[in-house]
Amino acid sequence: MLLVQFITESQERRIGILHDNTIRVVNGYATTLALARAAIAAGAGLAQLADAAAGSEHYHYDDLAASGRILAPLDHPDPAHCYVTGTGLTHLGSADTRDAMHKKIGGDVDSLSDSMKMFRMGVEGGKPAPGSAGVQPEWFYKGDGSIVRASGQDIEMPDFALDGGEEPEIAGLYLIGDDGQPYRLGYAIGNEFSDHVTERQNYLYLAHSKLRNCGLGPALLVGELPSHVSGTSRILDREGRVRWEKAFVSGEQNMSHSIENLEYHHFKYGLFKRPGDVHVHFFGTATLSFADGVSVQAGESFEVASPQFGPALRNRLAVGATGFAKVKAL
Known part of the structure; x- marks a missing residue:
């Protein structure tokens, strides 16, 4: 449904x-x-x-x-009670990408970068037996409900950003019950959207690069996520012509972590089990136009589509002026 x-x-x-x-x-x-x-x-x-x-x-x-x-398919009347978070280094990608990635993470662990070590840990321990905790994934905070953009709305990057690039992903949508129990309502396609140039300067800038808008929806897929999800990510120029296009895959068949493991390591924190709160949690991707040397410009549009999720998610890129605030001492 x-x-x-x-x-x-x-x-x-x-x-x-x-x-x-x-x-x-x-x-x-x-x-x-x-x-x-x-x-x-x-x-x-x-x-x-x-x-x-x-x-x-x-x-x-x-x-x-x-x-x-x-x-957006899920929101909260008070945006401060909607957490937007995500996990990275969770996807294996296409067959070619998988083969290249396995070559990168093979051999001596000490010779790997921190990112490759994290990816290898996920491959080795991200899918534990049901009911067991596996290895922790990479995790990041993205913002609250005020950053979520519905299909048809602009995704805005701040004017100090060095890049505004799409990340076609699936997000889990959750509500915390009155007893503190997390309930998964279902899933939605999303554009997690990040500043990849800032992140590439130094991986410790990852937290900065993620504090951006994101696209979500338009539909909530109720029920279990198919083990294999396929879709297409596109960049459209200002005239609506396809500038870049690539298939992406998701679902546990294409991931190094199980959904249950990603959920366990998010909701193990009491902070994220506050009754009445809403959570939007992105599960990661292996497909980026940035990896192909594409720099998306203001006025161009993102499109993320997967037949399992109904209509495509479409958002135009805009740039917003930054209102820098000088702190006043009291």
């Missing part, structure tokens, strides 16, 4: 089930968050509750997208 959040012409929020180009409205719930809270309270599955509440009212997805009324 695919769920979509949107706004009506009268500026009312709705959630609906997407099938092809038709969104069937789920009655009684204005948001994914409200539907998820009700599902937890009822001890029911999200898809079960949505299907039971779906009525005859419907909208056409293309019409909503054309008028800019598609929302």
Whole structure:
């Protein structure tokens, strides 16, 4: 099942089930968050509750997208209660990429860079037996709910950034129950978006490079993630022509870590089990236009598409002026 959040012409929020180009409205719930809270309270599955509440009212997805009324598939009314985080060095990539990566991480561990050591650790211990903890992945904080951009909205990089590049990924979407239990609502495609030039200067700049906007959605895939997910990442120029295009793969079949292991190492921290909070957690990628020497310019657009997730995620790149604040002493 695919769920979509949107706004009506009268500026009312709705959630609906997407099938092809038709969104069937789920009655009684204005948001994914409200539907998820009700599902937890009822001890029911999200898809079960949505299907039971779906009525005859419907909208056409293309019409909503054309008028800019598609929302991110999960949000919180207070953006400070939405954590956006992620893990890196988790994906094996294509067959050619896998072969090259295994050659890089072979041999003497002491001769490897820190990144290659981390990748090797994941290959060797990222998929433990169910119920067991495997090796920790690389982890980063990206921001709160204020950085999330829905399909059709601009992704803005600050004017001090050295680069604005896409990262086509799958994100897990979660709600923390009143008892502190994390509940996974499902998954969405995303553009994690980072400053790769800053990161390349020194890997200790990774934290700086990740404090950027991200794209998410447009649909929430309810249920388990397929073991193999395929998609296409594109860069479109200002006239809408494809400037760069590459296939990407995800899902556990293409990863060095299991989803369960990535979730364990995120939610093991009490900070991330605060009742009522929402989490968007990116699982990583192995496909970047930056790796092919592409520098995306303001006015150009990103497109991340995978048939398992319905419509493509599309965002234009913009540059925002930085309001540097001089600190005042009290």
